[in-house]
Amino acid sequence: MEKMDRNDPLEMALEQVDIAAERLRLSPGMVGKLKSRQQEITVQFPVKMDGDEIRIFTGYRVQHNDIRGPYKGGIRYHPDVSLNEVRALAMWMTWKSAVVNIPFGGAKGGVICDPKTMSATELEHLTRRYTWQISSMIGPERDIPAPDVNTNPQVMAWIMDTYSTMKNRTVPAVVTGKPLELGGSVGRHEATGKGVFITGAEAAAHLGLSLEGARVVVQGAGNVGGIAAKFFQDAGAKIIAISDSTRGIYNEKGLNMDEVFVCKSRYKCLIGEQLKAEEITNAELLELDCDILVPSALEGQITGENADRIKARIIVEGANGPTTPEADRILYDRGVFIVPDILANAGGVTVSYFEWVQNLQNLLWSEEEISEKLTSILKRSFREVLDISEREKVDMRTGALMLGIKRVADATRFRGFYP
Ligand code: NAD
Numbered sequence: 001m002e003k004m005d006r007n008d009p010l011e012m013a014l015e016q017v018d019i020a021a022e023r024l025r026l027s028p029g030m031v032g033k034l035k036s037r038q039q040e041i042t043v044q045f046p047v048k049m050d051g052d053e054i055r056i057f058t059g060y061r062v063q064h065n066d067i068r069g070p071y072k073g074g075i076r077y078h079p080d081v082s083l084n085e086v087r088a089l090a091m092w093m094t095w096k097s098a099v100v101n102i103p104f105g106g107a108k109g110g111v112i113c114d115p116k117t118m119s120a121t122e123l124e125h126l127t128r129r130y131t132w133q134i135s136s137m138i139g140p141e142r143d144i145p146a147p148d149v150n151t152n153p154q155v156m157a158w159i160m161d162t163y164s165t166m167k168n169r170t171v172p173a174v175v176t177g178k179p180l181e182l183g184g185s186v187g188r189h190e191a192t193g194k195g196v197f198i199t200g201a202e203a204a205a206h207l208g209l210s211l212e213g214a215r216v217v218v219q220g221a222g223n224v225g226g227i228a229a230k231f232f233q234d235a236g237a238k239i240i241a242i243s244d245s246t247r248g249i250y251n252e253k254g255l256n257m258d259e260v261f262v263c264k265s266r267y268k269c270l271i272g273e274q275l276k277a278e279e280i281t282n283a284e285l286l287e288l289d290c291d292i293l294v295p296s297a298l299e300g301q302i303t304g305e306n307a308d309r310i311k312a313r314i315i316v317e318g319a320n321g322p323t324t325p326e327a328d329r330i331l332y333d334r335g336v337f338i339v340p341d342i343l344a345n346a347g348g349v350t351v352s353y354f355e356w357v358q359n360l361q362n363l364l365w366s367e368e369e370i371s372e373k374l375t376s377i378l379k380r381s382f383r384e385v386l387d388i389s390e391r392e393k394v395d396m397r398t399g400a401l402m403l404g405i406k407r408v409a410d411a412t413r414f415r416g417f418y419p
Contacts, residue, residue: 007300007324009088015325017091020401023392030409037087039063043133047126050119057126059111061134063143064090067411069103070141072349074148074177075130075155077123081110085299089148092320093349095404096342100381102353107143109134115150127155131162138163140173140360146352147177147223149298153189157182173359176352185355187370188348192318193227193296194371195347195378199339200228200292200316201235202382207337209313212236215290217312219243219282221264224318224345225296230257237292241277241285244270245297248285249277286310295322302327310336317341323397332395340397342404343378343385350377 005011014035021031040062046054060083063071073093076086086108094106111130115123137143147156156175160182163174172183180186187194204211214237218229221244229239238254249255249270255277263274272279286293286301287309295301296318302310304326315331316339317323323331323338331338354370357363381403389399 007303008084009299009321010084012299012321012324013088013091016397016401017405019325019398020405023394023398023402024406024409026405026409030412033412034065034405034408035091037062037064037090038066039137040083040087041134041137042083043130045129045133047122047129049122049125057111057113057130059109059130059133060086061109061137061143062086062090062107063137064106064108065094065408066105066143067408067415068098069105071107071143072097072104072146072352073107073109074146074348075109075111075151075159076148077111077113077115077126077150077155079112079114080298081112086110088299089320092342094408095401096346097349098404098407099342099385099400100346100350100377101407102350102377104144104349104353107145108148109145110148123155124158127158128162131159132166135163135166138174140171140356144173144352144356145175146348149222152223153177153179153184156184173356176355177348178355183355183359185351185358185365185370186367187374188351188355189223190227191351191374192224192345192348193229194231195350195374196224196228196294196296196316196318196344197231197235198347198375198378199344199382200232200294200314202379203314203316203337203339204292206386207314209291213238214292215240216292216294217241217285217288217290218294218296218318219248219285219301219322220295220297220319221260221270222296224348225294226257226261226264228294228296228316228318229260232292232294233257240290241280241288242270243280243282243285243297246270247272248280248282249275250280250285250288251275251277292316295319298322300324302331304330307331308334312336314339317344320345328395328397338396339382340385340400343381343396343400346381347374347378350374
């Protein structure tokens with residue numbers, strides 16, 4: 001038998017389905033359906049680089065499940081993108097949409113590349129060619145991409161323009177996370193980080209922890225982690241450490257997030273000296289003594305190897321899949337409260353849904369409307385997951401998976417199996 005890699009994201013995602021399916025007493029046939037992917041594509045394509053050199057890139061689009069609505073999921077640009085990673089991320093999108101009860105399924109895309117070493121023109125060429133290669137799979141009623149690691153509103157604009165050019169009409173609803181000028185929604189850029197804060201604040205309130213002066217550690221100073229950190233700071237918490245892919249910075253007295261953003265945009269990395277902070281590694285950062293830990297970078301950061309040394313009382317998962325099932329068990333036994341990814345970072349897909357609805361109906365909602373709807377959906381979902389976890393005496397991840405997977409299984413039963 002092939003040896004299972006405990007830190008492989010797909011193995012993690014499949015093990016999570018087994019844990020929830022057992023509790024839900026789903027039939028083996030249903031479990032098989034839920035674990036399988038409906039479609040996936042691997043594409044290899046040439047890109048003309050600056051200086052006329054041609055390079056071949058590999059990309060993926062995985063469509064896990066569209067039982068409850070069109071496929072939905074971001075596109076990641078990263079040197080370590082793999083098919084199994086994209087498959088896991090696609091599956092997590094299905095459960096996430098179902099946890100917050102919005103009518104989307106789950107998909108994900110990725111391209112193996114290192115955007116940090118590429119010019120804007122090269123990234124545009126890569127994006128347009130990748131979009132063309134997956135164009136038969138995507139569409140406003142079929143599969144709607146969004147930003148993920150190293151992709152942003154500009155990349156979404158190129159996808160929208162390429163798809164629209166191919167269709168001879170403007171199709172804003174083919175992607176979400178677009179610039180406001182192209183039908184993007186107010187509130188989308190900060191939605192995921194804001195959702196991490198909202199669900200983290202719910203967890204703190206549940207445990208009787210005041211955010212005033214709470215010590216927060218954030219891994220990943222990007223769209224999700226950076227914005228979540230700012231929300232926590234504005235609520236009175238102290239951001240004592242934050243990191244990017246190069247290093248972490250730590251100051252027990254608290255960092256100023258506005259200065260962190262200035263440093264990131266000026267030097268493209270975090271510099272301890274500029275920010276009056278000590279430089280630490282990402283591994284050290286995860287193990288700092290703190291109240292709330294917010295992993296917001298990549299999968300597989302908290303594992304069976306370091307879970308024993310995590311000192312946080314609450315972990316709010318901004319990233320997808322940062323904690324392995326083995327670490328989950330260790331942390332649950334130690335009484336660490338985890339707000340799982342499919343709940344904690346669901347603010348992004350929720351406001352993506354608002355963006356898509358506005359695009360299809362040519363509406364423009366106000367920031368207040370978006371914020372009110374987002375807050376109410378996330379607070380309701382947090383409560384639903386907490387109720388299940390208390391009733392079933394399971395951790396919050398299993399509660400969230402049970403909620404999401406049950407909704408997908410119920411919808412599958414109603415639709416039946418064609419033919
Ligand atoms: P991003 O590219 O904006 O930021 C990622 C950050 O993580 C960067 O600061 C980067 O330097 C850092 N990073 C990368 N590798 C690292 C490492 N090994 N150790 C520490 N830091 C590292 O990406 P993002 O959109 O903020 O996504 C972060 C996570 O949140 C991913 O897991 C993504 O799937 C998830 N997520 C994103 C969204 C969204 O709307 N953008 C929604 C839901 C979930």
